[in-house]
Amino acid sequence: MSTPAFPSVPKRLGLYPVVDSVEWISRLLEAGVRTLQLRIKDKRDEEVEADIAAAIALGKRYEARLFINDYWRLAIKHRAYGVHLGQEDLDVANLDAIRDAGLRLGLSTHDNMEMDRALEARPSYIALGHVFPTRTKQMPSAPQGLTQLAAHIRTLGDYPTVAIGGISIDRVPAVLATGVGSVALVSAITQAPDWQAATAQLLELVGAGDE
Numbered sequence: 001m002s003t004p005a006f007p008s009v010p011k012r013l014g015l016y017p018v019v020d021s022v023e024w025i026s027r028l029l030e031a032g033v034r035t036l037q038l039r040i041k042d043k044r045d046e047e048v049e050a051d052i053a054a055a056i057a058l059g060k061r062y063e064a065r066l067f068i069n070d071y072w073r074l075a076i077k078h079r080a081y082g083v084h085l086g087q088e089d090l091d092v093a094n095l096d097a098i099r100d101a102g103l104r105l106g107l108s109t110h111d112n113m114e115m116d117r118a119l120e121a122r123p124s125y126i127a128l129g130h131v132f133p134t135r136t137k138q139m140p141s142a143p144q145g146l147t148q149l150a151a152h153i154r155t156l157g158d159y160p161t162v163a164i165g166g167i168s169i170d171r172v173p174a175v176l177a178t179g180v181g182s183v184a185l186v187s188a189i190t191q192a193p194d195w196q197a198a199t200a201q202l203l204e205l206v207g208a209g210d211e
């Protein structure tokens, strides 16, 4: 029998900030963001559970698409909209449990091989990165660049896609020109001199995603 698919998401998830606190989640929801991710790294479940639960509750209040990075058990427990996982997580996470609980799944990919592996899981979206050099996360591979990104988007056809890595406001138009459905970013918002102005500009450029 073939692998069942994860629940679908809109093809265009729009602007997709990835942030590390409930405070950021709250600010961005209030600013009109409708797709976002809580990405807290390397803590024990007990240390992050309260924040994850609070972020999920906020996401529901705003009817937003909140993905929880890494902590898939807590995401299931608190009924998140979705989970984002990396390739290494595929070896250990219980994808059946995530799917059976009705959560959406986003998977990271960096090349053709990882895309093939990710597609086997039939996730809700495929993330492609890193597009440009980034200071936010140490990457073992080279940036894929716009040409490679565009080729991957073409291969994926109608699959919902997300681009991530080193995407500044100036680079957004070129990233969107590849046909990608969503632009994920960290520092372009969290390190901006004026995050509200940056978020407003990004929402104008990328949109908040389809319903």
Ligand SMILES: Cc1ncc(COP(=O)(O)OP(=O)(O)O)c(N)n1
Pocket: 016, 018, 037, 039, 069, 070, 084, 085, 086, 087, 106, 107, 108, 127, 128, 129, 137, 162, 164, 184
């Ligand atoms: C939208 C999106 N794309 C890629 C990533 C990276 O996820 P992962 O490979 O699991 O690495 P960490 O974020 O856990 O360091 C992401 N978080 N979001």
Ligand SMILES: Cc1ncsc1CCOP(=O)(O)O
Pocket: 018, 129, 130, 133, 134, 135, 136, 137, 164, 165, 166, 167, 184, 185, 186, 187, 188
């Ligand atoms: C989490 C993650 N995964 C691939 S690149 C990246 C960091 C993106 O951060 P920035 O938008 O600041 O380059």
Ligand SMILES: [Mg+2]
Pocket: 069, 070, 084, 085, 086, 089
């Ligand atoms: Mg991860």
